[in-house]
Amino acid sequence: MKKLVIVESPSKSKTIEKYLGKDFNVVSSKGHIRDLATSGKDGLGIDVENDFTPTYKISKDKKDVVKQLKELAKKSDEVYLASDPDREGEAISWHLASELGLDMDDKNRIVFNEITKPAILEAFEHPRVIDQGLVHSQEARRMVDRIIGFKLSKLLQNKIKSKSAGRVQSVALRLIVEREKEIRAFKSEEYWTIEALVKKKQNEFIAELKKYKGKKAKISNKDESDAIIAACDGEYKVTDIEKKVKKKQSKMPFITSTLQQEASTKLNFSAKKTMQVAQKLYEGVEIETGVEGLISYMRTDSTRLSDMFIDATFNYIKNEYGKEYVGTARQKKVEGSQDAHEACRPTDITRTPEAIKQYLTNDQYRLYKLIYARTLASLMAPAKSDSVNVTIINNECEFSANGNVLTFDGYLKVYGPYESTKDELLPTMEVGEILDNVTLEGKQHFTEPPKRYSEARLIKEMEEQGIGRPSTYAMIIDTLQARGYAELKKQTETGKTRVFFPTEQGELTDTKLQEFFESLINVKYTAAMEEDLDAIAVGEKDMVKELRDFYNRFQPLLEKAYDEMEKIEPEKTGEKCPECGSDMVIRNGRYGKFEACSNYPECKHIKQDESEKIDETCPNCGGPLVKKRGRFGEFYACANYPECKYIKSDKTPPEKTGEMCPECGKELVKRKSRYGKFFIGCSGYPKCRYIKKEEKPEGEETEKKEEK
Numbered sequence: 001m002k003k004l005v006i007v008e009s010p011s012k013s014k015t016i017e018k019y020l021g022k023d024f025n026v027v028s029s030k031g032h033i034r035d036l037a038t039s040g041k042d043g044l045g046i047d048v049e050n051d052f053t054p055t056y057k058i059s060k061d062k063k064d065v066v067k068q069l070k071e072l073a074k075k076s077d078e079v080y081l082a083s084d085p086d087r088e089g090e091a092i093s094w095h096l097a098s099e100l101g102l103d104m105d106d107k108n109r110i111v112f113n114e115i116t117k118p119a120i121l122e123a124f125e126h127p128r129v130i131d132q133g134l135v136h137s138q139e140a141r142r143m144v145d146r147i148i149g150f151k152l153s154k155l156l157q158n159k160i161k162s163k164s165a166g167r168v169q170s171v172a173l174r175l176i177v178e179r180e181k182e183i184r185a186f187k188s189e190e191y192w193t194i195e196a197l198v199k200k201k202q203n204e205f206i207a208e209l210k211k212y213k214g215k216k217a218k219i220s221n222k223d224e225s226d227a228i229i230a231a232c233d234g235e236y237k238v239t240d241i242e243k244k245v246k247k248k249q250s251k252m253p254f255i256t257s258t259l260q261q262e263a264s265t266k267l268n269f270s271a272k273k274t275m276q277v278a279q280k281l282y283e284g285v286e287i288e289t290g291v292e293g294l295i296s297y298m299r300t301d302s303t304r305l306s307d308m309f310i311d312a313t314f315n316y317i318k319n320e321y322g323k324e325y326v327g328t329a330r331q332k333k334v335e336g337s338q339d340a341h342e343a344c345r346p347t348d349i350t351r352t353p354e355a356i357k358q359y360l361t362n363d364q365y366r367l368y369k370l371i372y373a374r375t376l377a378s379l380m381a382p383a384k385s386d387s388v389n390v391t392i393i394n395n396e397c398e399f400s401a402n403g404n405v406l407t408f409d410g411y412l413k414v415y416g417p418y419e420s421t422k423d424e425l426l427p428t429m430e431v432g433e434i435l436d437n438v439t440l441e442g443k444q445h446f447t448e449p450p451k452r453y454s455e456a457r458l459i460k461e462m463e464e465q466g467i468g469r470p471s472t473y474a475m476i477i478d479t480l481q482a483r484g485y486a487e488l489k490k491q492t493e494t495g496k497t498r499v500f501f502p503t504e505q506g507e508l509t510d511t512k513l514q515e516f517f518e519s520l521i522n523v524k525y526t527a528a529m530e531e532d533l534d535a536i537a538v539g540e541k542d543m544v545k546e547l548r549d550f551y552n553r554f555q556p557l558l559e560k561a562y563d564e565m566e567k568i569e570p571e572k573t574g575e576k577c578p579e580c581g582s583d584m585v586i587r588n589g590r591y592g593k594f595e596a597c598s599n600y601p602e603c604k605h606i607k608q609d610e611s612e613k614i615d616e617t618c619p620n621c622g623g624p625l626v627k628k629r630g631r632f633g634e635f636y637a638c639a640n641y642p643e644c645k646y647i648k649s650d651k652t653p654p655e656k657t658g659e660m661c662p663e664c665g666k667e668l669v670k671r672k673s674r675y676g677k678f679f680i681g682c683s684g685y686p687k688c689r690y691i692k693k694e695e696k697p698e699g700e701e702t703e704k705k706e707e708k
Contacts, residue, residue: 004076005110006069006096008083011283012115015291016082019117020124027072029083033062034095036146044150046143052547054143056095066099073100080127082110085341086299086471087141087537090134097130104130113341115284115293116348137537144529144550151558152517159565161588162509163483168468170513171526172476173485175461176453176500177510186449192219192442194228196236196392196399199437203427207392207401214396225442232394236435240391246404247382250411252303252332253343253375256470257463259298262374264456266418267366268496271455271474277367278344287359294351295371298344299471303332305342305379313349313379321413327381345375370418377415384408388426392435401426452491452499466527484588485509505588508568516561520554570598579605620646654683664688 002025007013010028017026036045037057047053058066073079079102081093093109102108109130112123148167156162194209194217209217212228219225254262259278263269269277278298284291305313310329317326346368353369360368388403403426406412412421429435453461459473468476480486485506488498502510513521529550535541570585573595577584582599584607595607616625618638625648626639636648654669657680661668666684680692 002076003078003080004072005080005082008089008092009279009283011280015115015284015293016120018290019120025072025076026082027069029069029092029096030062030065032059032088032092032095033066033069033099034058036142042150044146046146048551051544052143052551054139056098058099069096070100073102078108080108080110080124081130082112082123084299085111085113085297087134087138088471090131091138091142094130094132094135104132114296114347115282119347133537133539136543137533140536140543140547141533143547147551147554151554152513155558155561155565156509156512158567159561160508160512160568161570162485162505162512164479165509165513165521166476166479167529168462168472168526169476169479169483170510170521171467171523172458172462173480173502173506173510174514174521174523175458176480176486177502177507179450179452180502180507183449183452188446188448190221191445191447192221192225193217193445194219194225194397194440194442197439197441198236198392198401198435200427200429200435203425205401205403205424205426207390207399209397210400211398212396219442222442222444228397229440229442232397232440234395236392236394236399236438238390238429238431238433238435239393240389241429241431242389242391244387245407246385246387248385248410248412249330249382250327250377250380250415251374252330253305253345253378254371255301255303255343256299257301257459257473259344259371260459260473261456262370262418263367264454264459266370269363269367271459271477273363274367275474277363278371281364281368281371285356285359285364287356293347294356294368296342296345296347300341300344301470302341303330303343305329305331305345305375309342309345309349310379313376316349317376317380321380324408325380325410325413327379327411329379343375344371346372349376373414373418377411380411380414381408383410383412383421390426390429394438452501454497454499455488458500465523466530467523468526469530480506512561512565516565517557520557572598575607577603577605579603616648618644618646620644656683659692661688661690663690668692 003023005016005020005024005026006029007016007026008029008031010030013026013028017024020026034056037055038045039057040047040055045055045057047055079100081096081102083089083092083096090109094104096102097104097108107127107129109128110123111128112119145167148165152165152170153163156165196207196209198205198207209228211217217228219228252258260271260274263274264271267274275298278295281294282296282298284293314326349372353365353372356368357365383406385404385406385408390401390403392399392401402424404424406421406423409416412419451457455477458477462468462473462476477488480500481488484503486500486502488500490496490498519525532541532546536543536546570587573584573586575584575595576582577597577599580597580599580603582597582603584595585598586593587596597603597605616636617623618625618640621638621640621644623638623640623644625636628635628637638644638646654671657668657670659668659680660666661682661684664682664684664687666682666688668680668690669683670678671681672678682688682690
């Protein structure tokens with residue numbers, strides 16, 4: 001009888017089974033196996049009156065998985081639960097234990113931070129019981145999100161036709177809308193600076209006016225600038241030269257939020273893409289030694305590194321770069337951080353990006369290289385530079401010039417490509433020296449409004465405000481766009497960074513939420529709730545009490561909103577429905593506005609744009625063909641949809657070759673693959689899957705073997 005190990009992801013199972021050996025059978029639950037039911041009062045799946053007792057239901061797509069797991073559990077001597085090392089993972093283990101009838105007091109919970117053989121074997125040496133505090137914390141979060149998601153979304157759908165609301169999602173929208181209002185209200189102000197271009201022999205540098213008449217220089221317009229320039233009619237004398245050595249420390253290793261931010265600015269990855277690529281690096285990639293997990297768990301809020309990894313990295317730095325490059329291990333303690341496991345790092349510091357580049361996709365290589373460089377740099381010595389500050393006086397004008405020369409690259413040896421450094425050289429000068437080749441220039445400037453949020457800036461703001469958790473940032477950003485509340489686009493045609501603009505519906509949604517739910521949908525309350533969830537996780541607060549406190553605040557606000565929130569009716573077009581005589585109205589669809597019958601769903605008539613018709617008829621019903629817009633672009637379909645579902649295919653028929661298939665006798669045709677390459681295959685596909693092999697020139701195969 002084998003020992004059964006249940007993990008979340010199918011891609012992990014083979015790797016872990018290889019590490020554990022023949023006595024273990026490793027299978028996957030494929031994530032959560034059950035969720036709150038949609039039965040009971042308001043379809044919440046929560047008995048609010050009975051201490052918020054949840055009702056769980058196995059997900060439709062997991063019934064076969066659960067059935068298989070139950071059969072395997074019965075045949076196994078022991079069952080281990082090895083879901084991810086976070087609250088969601090703990091909850092998944094608890095749900096599995098409940099469905100499989102496992103004893104909650106058994107030490108069957110396995111936790112590991114990386115998928116490597118030493119880490120896996122070490123984890124199985126120290127199994128523990130399921131942490132009920134973490135489970136209760138996740139349950140509380142899920143129930144609060146269900147109550148807000150169901151009840152508040154239903155209100156908004158009914159009153160203003162918005163699609164949804166969420167505990168964290170709506171606060172993130174609040175940040176975007178607030179920023180847009182700040183930008184609209186901003187009034188630009190003129191200000192001036194004065195620069196002195198100083199030439200000394202073959203060198204020249206810029207000194208900026210810092211003080212005038214002993215006070216900080218504040219110049220509002222050109223007249224003031226010209227007056228100050230006119231006052232500088234004396235000698236330019238060097239009065240002070242300050243020299244010092246500056247140290248620049250490396251940044252901490254990545255946590256989830258900083259990984260998403262840096263991947264956004266340095267690699268132009270979305271938060272969602274970053275997490276997808278990181279997930280694959282964590283679960284394992286086929287390299288020379290087999291499938292190996294290349295990074296530690298990427299959902300983390302801790303900058304901590306293990307002592308073993310630190311020691312190994314220090315030795316690597318010493319051997320590769322020299323002992324002067326060895327730094328110190330530092331950890332930044334962030335308020336509210338769970339510190340459940342290490343920072344996101346490479347599993348093996350000797351596994352350099354270049355050494356495994358051939359096994360990775362381009363995106364995997366770029367992200368692994370960034371994680372590797374950041375981790376290695378965090379344990380390297382600071383960069384050092386000689387800094388010089390020169391003060392130059394002319395009458396009552398005080399100018400300052402700065403120079404900076406890198407003398408020791410330190411951690412920049414490996415992280416230099418991701419941080420811009422530039423030497424600013426100043427010529428040799430002495431105190432008391434008179435500079436005789438100086439030209440003054442006044443420069444006009446205007447104050448600028450605050451910047452809109454890019455993905456990186458929004459994630460940083462949410463992290464700093466304590467909104468959400470590392471695993472939720474990418475999903476929140478996705479949801480805001482999917483609901484049509486915000487658009488991520490470039491500010492200008494020449495700009496590179498995409499930023500968030502709230503949509504008209506997004507602003508309306510935020511306005512109504514602030515009008516009726518300001519005390520709950522705000523940064524302070526949402527951050528406080530995260531702290532309460534953390535307190536539940538460690539047993540400092542009671543789950544039921546916290547849920548009751550929340551519900552008692554939320555429900556009266558909801559009832560008031562139903563009574564007082566004005567219902568926005570669709571805009572009438574002035575036309576009548578040709579099918580039932582009701583008013584035609586303008587509605588918002590996922591692909592834009594359209595005209596439809598106000599008597600929906602009884603009448604489903606939609607007006608077709610005459611300009612969108614083409615000079616073709618439907619071969620099925622004879623109706624006109626019209627242009628439609630779908631998620632993958634424009635297409636032509638029958639105007640009588642949904643009665644007729646004909647869609648015109650834009651695919652050209654495959655090119656015939658004149659050859660016959662050696663397997664079924666049908667004609668061979670030339671096709672194009674999903675990757676854009678042409679190949680010759682059977683026209684009888686999918687019943688016959690014959691593909692003609694590409695003929696190689698004589699001698700080519702021998703040459704390739706010799707190269708290998």
